Amino acid sequence: MRSRALTTFAALAGTSVLALAGCGGGTASAPAADIAAQPEFSGTLSILTKFAGEPLDPYFENLAAEYRKAHPEVRIELIQETDQSIKDKLKTLTASNALPDIYFTWTGNWAENYVRGGRAADLSKVIGPDTEWGRTFGKASLDAFSFDGKYYGIPLYNNGKFMGYNKAAFAKAGVKVPATFDELVRSCPTLREAGYEPIAFGNKDGWPALHYLQQLFAYNVPATTLRADFDPATAKLDDPGYLTALKQFKTVVTECTDTGTGTNGVLYTSAQEAFSSGKAAMYYQEILEFDNATAGKGLTPENFGIFPLPVPAAAAGDPKALEGSPEGYLVNAKSPRAALAIDFMKFATNAENAKTLSAPPYGQPSTVVGAVTPETSSKAVYEGIELVNKASNLAIWLDTVTVPEVADAWLAGGEALITGGMTPEKVLESVRRASASAK
Amino acid sequence: MRAIVARSLGLAWVVPALALVGVFVYLPLVQNFGFSTLEWDIYSGSQEYIGFDNYAKLLDDPVFWSSLGNNLLYAVISIAFQVFGALLLAALIESIRGEGWRRSLRVIYFIPSAISLTVAGLLFYFLYEPNLGPINHLLEAAGLGQFAAAWLGQEGTAMPAIIAMSQWQGFGYSTLLFAVAIQRIPSEIYGAAAIDGVGPVGRFVHVTVPLVREMTGLMAIVTVSGSFQVFNEVMVMTGGGPNNSTQVLGTWLYRSGFVRNDFGYAAAIATVLFVITLGVAMAQLWVTRRRRVEW
Numbered sequence: 001m002r003s004r005a006l007t008t009f010a011a012l013a014g015t016s017v018l019a020l021a022g023c024g025g026g027t028a029s030a031p032a033a034d035i036a037a038q039p040e041f042s043g044t045l046s047i048l049t050k051f052a053g054e055p056l057d058p059y060f061e062n063l064a065a066e067y068r069k070a071h072p073e074v075r076i077e078l079i080q081e082t083d084q085s086i087k088d089k090l091k092t093l094t095a096s097n098a099l100p101d102i103y104f105t106w107t108g109n110w111a112e113n114y115v116r117g118g119r120a121a122d123l124s125k126v127i128g129p130d131t132e133w134g135r136t137f138g139k140a141s142l143d144a145f146s147f148d149g150k151y152y153g154i155p156l157y158n159n160g161k162f163m164g165y166n167k168a169a170f171a172k173a174g175v176k177v178p179a180t181f182d183e184l185v186r187s188c189p190t191l192r193e194a195g196y197e198p199i200a201f202g203n204k205d206g207w208p209a210l211h212y213l214q215q216l217f218a219y220n221v222p223a224t225t226l227r228a229d230f231d232p233a234t235a236k237l238d239d240p241g242y243l244t245a246l247k248q249f250k251t252v253v254t255e256c257t258d259t260g261t262g263t264n265g266v267l268y269t270s271a272q273e274a275f276s277s278g279k280a281a282m283y284y285q286e287i288l289e290f291d292n293a294t295a296g297k298g299l300t301p302e303n304f305g306i307f308p309l310p311v312p313a314a315a316a317g318d319p320k321a322l323e324g325s326p327e328g329y330l331v332n333a334k335s336p337r338a339a340l341a342i343d344f345m346k347f348a349t350n351a352e353n354a355k356t357l358s359a360p361p362y363g364q365p366s367t368v369v370g371a372v373t374p375e376t377s378s379k380a381v382y383e384g385i386e387l388v389n390k391a392s393n394l395a396i397w398l399d400t401v402t403v404p405e406v407a408d409a410w411l412a413g414g415e416a417l418i419t420g421g422m423t424p425e426k427v428l429e430s431v432r433r434a435s436a437s438a439k
Numbered sequence: 440m441r442a443i444v445a446r447s448l449g450l451a452w453v454v455p456a457l458a459l460v461g462v463f464v465y466l467p468l469v470q471n472f473g474f475s476t477l478e479w480d481i482y483s484g485s486q487e488y489i490g491f492d493n494y495a496k497l498l499d500d501p502v503f504w505s506s507l508g509n510n511l512l513y514a515v516i517s518i519a520f521q522v523f524g525a526l527l528l529a530a531l532i533e534s535i536r537g538e539g540w541r542r543s544l545r546v547i548y549f550i551p552s553a554i555s556l557t558v559a560g561l562l563f564y565f566l567y568e569p570n571l572g573p574i575n576h577l578l579e580a581a582g583l584g585q586f587a588a589a590w591l592g593q594e595g596t597a598m599p600a601i602i603a604m605s606q607w608q609g610f611g612y613s614t615l616l617f618a619v620a621i622q623r624i625p626s627e628i629y630g631a632a633a634i635d636g637v638g639p640v641g642r643f644v645h646v647t648v649p650l651v652r653e654m655t656g657l658m659a660i661v662t663v664s665g666s667f668q669v670f671n672e673v674m675v676m677t678g679g680g681p682n683n684s685t686q687v688l689g690t691w692l693y694r695s696g697f698v699r700n701d702f703g704y705a706a707a708i709a710t711v712l713f714v715i716t717l718g719v720a721m722a723q724l725w726v727t728r729r730r731r732v733e734w
Contacts (some may be wrong), residue, residue, distance in 0.1 A: 088697050095481040095702065113700075118480025204592075207679055262589020264568040266683035270568070337595075404699045415681035421594050422682070 019122040026124075035127050035331065039339040042073040046100030047344075050327070052080040055292075055361035063348055065236075074340065094119065101335040102345065105153060107144040107325040108401035115147045120330040121338055124151045133346055140394065141326040141367035148412070154330040154345045155403060157357060157364040160287050160324030160388040161211050162306040164380075166299055169196045177305070181248060181312035188256040191281045199256040200280035202271035203263045209414030210398040210407075211323060212252065214244035215309045218321035226317070229350040230402040232438040237431060241316050246417060246424035248312055253418050255371030256282075263418050275299065284309065287324070287384040294378075304380055308387065322391035325366050325400075334391065409434035454685045473712060474706035493707035495541060502683045503708065506691040509598055513605070513687065514666035520606040521613040526651065528597065529611075530643050546705060548611035554610060560675030563604040567591050567676075589675050594684035601676050605669070613658055620654035621647060653727065660723035667715050688712045693701030 049060050057080050063184035064076040079100060081089050086104055093099050099119060114120040127134045128151050129142055145153025146193045163184075165177070178184040188198035203209045217226060219240030225411055228234040259266050275283035278298035285293065294301045311319040331341045347353065354371035355365050358381065363387045365372045372385045388394070404412040413427035422430070475494070497503050519567070532544045551559065566572050567590035575587040583731045590600040624647065633644050648655075670689035673679060679686040679694060688708060696705030 074526070089695055091481060091700070111481040116482065182554060204680075205678065259569055259589060259592070262592040264590025265567065265569045265589035267568075270570070272571075293602075336477065405701070408694070408699055412680070412682045416594075419593050419681055 011400075031334045035121055035123055035338045035342050037339040040337075041071040041274050041340065043073040043337055043340070044077050045102070045337055045344060046077040046079065047104040048079045048081065048093070048100045049084070050081060050083060050086045050104045052082045052085070055295075056364070059357060059362055059364075060348075067263045067344060067347055072128050076133055078197075090106075099332045099334075101332050101341045102329050103332065104327070105330050106327055106397065106400040107147075107153070108396040109403055110400040111145055111153060112147055114330055119333055121335070122150045122152060122335040123154070123342070124329060126342055127151050127154060133349075136349065136369060138369055138389070140389075141328075143392070144326050144396075145328060145330075146169040148180070153207065153330055154349065155326040155328040155367040156349065157328075158287070158289060158324070158326045158367050158385060159285060159365075160322055160384055160387055160391070160394075161215060162287070162384055162387070163199075163282050163309055164275065164281045164285050164290070164293055165305050165307065166196075166275070166278060166280075167303045167305050169194065169278070170305075175281075177307050178310045181196050182311045183416050184310045185251055185255050188407045191303075192258075194281075196278060196281040197274060199252065199272040199282045199284070200271035201253065201257045201259065201263050201284070202266035202268045203415065203418060204265065204267045206264075206411040206415055207397075207399050208268050208271075208284070209249070209418065210410055211412055212249050212309070213245060213410065214398040214401075215321075215323040215397050216248050216312075217242065217317070217398075218298075218323060218393070219309075219315040219317045219319060220245040220248075221317045223318050223321065223393055229435075231404075232403055232406060232435045235348070235406075235432075235435045237428060237435060239316075242428050243424050244312070246413075246427055248416055249414075250424070261419050264415050287365055287381055287388070288363065290380040290384060291360045291378050295361075301378060301380070306380055306384055306387075318393050320389060320390075320392035321395050322393075323397070324388055324391075325394050325396045329369075403438050405436050405438040406431060464719065471706050471709050471713070474703055475710050477703045477706075479695050479702045481700065490704070493704045494641060496704060497699075497707060497711065502686055502691055503688075506686040509685065509687045510667050510669065512598065513669055514663045515603055515669050516602050517606065517609070517662045518659055519610050521662050522655060525610055525613035525658070526648070526655065527643075528618045529614045529621055530647050532614070532619055533621045534639065543617055548614050550611065551608045552610075552612035552615075554608065555606075556671040557675050559608045560672040563593065563600075563607075564676050567600055581660050585620040592681060594682055597681065597685045601672055604676070605672055608672075609662075609665075613662070616658065617651060617654060624650045656726040657723065660719055660726060664716050664719040664723070666720070667712060688715075 026392050037059055047060065047064075051057050051060055060078055060080065062097060064078060068076065077100070078087070081104075090099075090103065093103075093115075094117075105114060105120075110243050111120070125131070127137075127142065128134070129139050134376060135152070138158075139156035141158060142151055145151060145155060155260075169191065170177070173187075173191045173196070175187045175190050176183075177217060178187055191198040201208065221229075222241075225236075225239050225241075228237070229237050253263060254260055256261055265328065271280070271283060272285070272293065274280040275285075276293045276296045282294070290304070290306070293299060294304050308322055331338055331345075334354045335341055349366070349368055351368065351371065354366035354368035355376045356362070358366045358372045358377045360378055363378060365377060365381050369376075372382055377385070398410055401407075402410075409431045413422060413430055416422035417424065417427055467514070476488060478489050478492075479485075526547070532541055532548075535541050535544070535623055552561075566574050569575060569587075569589035569592060572590075574590065578584060578587045588596055590596050628646055628650070629642055632646050637645065666690060669687045670693070671686055673685055673690045677685045677688040683691075689712070691706040692705050692712065695708060696702045
């Protein structure tokens with residue numbers, strides 16, 4: 001009886017494996033979506049956004065309502081997720097072959113996976129830099145979603161990372177905007193004496209540390225070396241700039257945060273709150289957060305200033321590089337409504353909607369040329385976008401530019417560096433191991 | 440003939456339930472084992488059969504072993520608090536003479552168990568918060584500021600802090616079950632022991648403990664099994680960090696699949712987890728059969 005049960009179990013397991021293997025093949029061989037066809041204005045268009053929660057969620061809801069006024073036969077199914085939840089949602093939908101018609105993406109390895117897997121439609125015919133629609137975007141933002149000379153993404157908004165500072169706190173402490181990394185570190189005790197936490201920092205989720213690290217890597221490691229090191233196939237990770245950057249990051253945590261080795265126990269949003277309530281003098285943040293930082297009662301827009309993380313002396317990388325990248329949307333390569341999806345995204349990125357997106361309360365600086373102006377956006381958002389446009393090179397977020405296994409090793413290493421659980425040398429060694437394993 | 444018809448009709452009633460259990464419980468188990476033998480690229484959909492490579496990879500993965508270690512630590516501490524501690528507390532409560540006091544204490548101890556683990560995790564996250572959390576403020580107010588810490592932010596304190604929350608949450612439930620088991624013991628046995636000059640400690644050791652051994656065995660196994668299924672509290676409080684120090688098998692499984700895109704490896708971890716919990720469940724069946732107390 002027992003042997004019969006085992007035989008049955010083995011047969012079931014074998015059948016299951018065969019069935020699973022039979023499911024293989026995925027969408028790579030799926031027929032290409034005809035994105036340039038005349039759209040049929042009927043049916044349901046599904047869209048997965050990263051705009052869940054206040055103040056962003058009304059943006060796509062309003063867009064959908066406006067679009068339906070012009071095309072009442074079209075139904076729009078919005079799936080709105082947050083920055084954190086969309087990662088799981090996208091992977092679940094991908095694994096179950098249930099991606100919506102239009103879905104959010106980051107740049108770098110994140111988007112590349114969808115392109116490589118045949119899940120993203122080639123949009124070159126409609127959004128290439130020489131097309132009518134393509135010319136409405138900044139070229140760098142289109143290029144961020146380009147792979148092997150083809151254009152896949154619809155960039156919606158730009159982003160960059162800056163040190164936000166409280167001008168009133170700096171004035172009270174008699175501190176000037178630091179021009180070098182050393183000046184930044186030296187300003188911290190003075191700000192602390194004036195009654196402020198110099199830099200608010202919460203690393204509970206791990207990725208905020210990666211944002212510091214990526215900017216410091218861009219300063220300390222030559223750009224060509226960095227690019228090669230992001231790909232496990234060519235990675236060596238032996239440039240001395242990595243160790244320099246890791247040590248500089250540790251210095252910032254030790255000298256400039258009040259939580260120091262306990263920073264991993266603080267939420268990113270708690271740090272944001274400490275800055276916007278006026279308790280902290282600085283906070284390293286994305287352009288997308290600027291309008292939120294001044295939305296409360298503590299920090300006024302007039303007292304809010306920004307500067308790029310100051311460049312360390314004798315840095316061997318690119319001193320004009322800035323961390324950031326646009327975020328955008330892909331069209332499902334298997335979507336039967338690809339042409340309708342393109343029409344909707346053209347509507348979403350027209351001049352009027354681009355300006356609405358760039359203005360408060362949304363404050364998401366559109367990638368559409370001319371949408372971000374001092375009139376349409378807050379002063380800080382406009383200034384941030386100007387600096388992004390002037391940057392010689394945009395360093396894509398460390399957790400999306402490289403493969404997940406390596407990104408995860410950097411994340412654990414950043415946390416260990418903060419607690420003192422690992423030395424910079426050990427962190428780099430663990431990342432090298434992860435990179436070798438991901439080859 | 441009538442018996443055969445009756446039996447067939449009986450089977451017909453059972454078939455829908457069997458089908459549901461088969462599709463939603465047993466088929467995923469078999470499928471998971473199938474996934475664990477694959478290298479699966481969710482983006483291209485390609486699935487390559489790699490045999491037991493994912494299981495071999497487990498052996499070389501330090502985070503897998505530290506996760507397993509955290510589950511074991513969870514189990515050991517939970518046994519101490521939720522089995523032996525809860526039994527002691529239940530005996531103390533049941534020895535109180537006033538029925539009103541007994542009822543009140545049972546309710547007080549049970550309340551944390553009525554809170555969901557996710558909510559309890561969030562609550563304790565704020566209690567442990569290094570800047571705003573009341574634990575550090577209380578320590579400072581008591582002149583013990585040197586013991587204040589970033590409880591969830593340090594490798595050395597994060598796992599014990601999560602386990603402590605879990606004990607707080609589960610302690611009352613175990614206590615209530617033990618209280619019920621103690622109430623089932625005939626009072627004549629305690630009376631006879633008292634006449635023989637056995638004191639309260641002796642009555643606990645020689646009467647209560649042996650006569651609740653069925654419940655003790657059951658609770659021990661349920662607690663160990665639960666310790667290997669820990670997920671919510673870790674995800675809410677630390678997400679497995681810092682530096683993977685609070686990963687347990689459940690969270691490492693999640694991270695391997697949903698963050699590192701290694702779904703075949705995640706399925707292998709799930710299979711190991713299944714084997715462990717299945718082993719514990721079999722032990723539970725065996726123990727409860729052997730330790731049945733009858734009077």
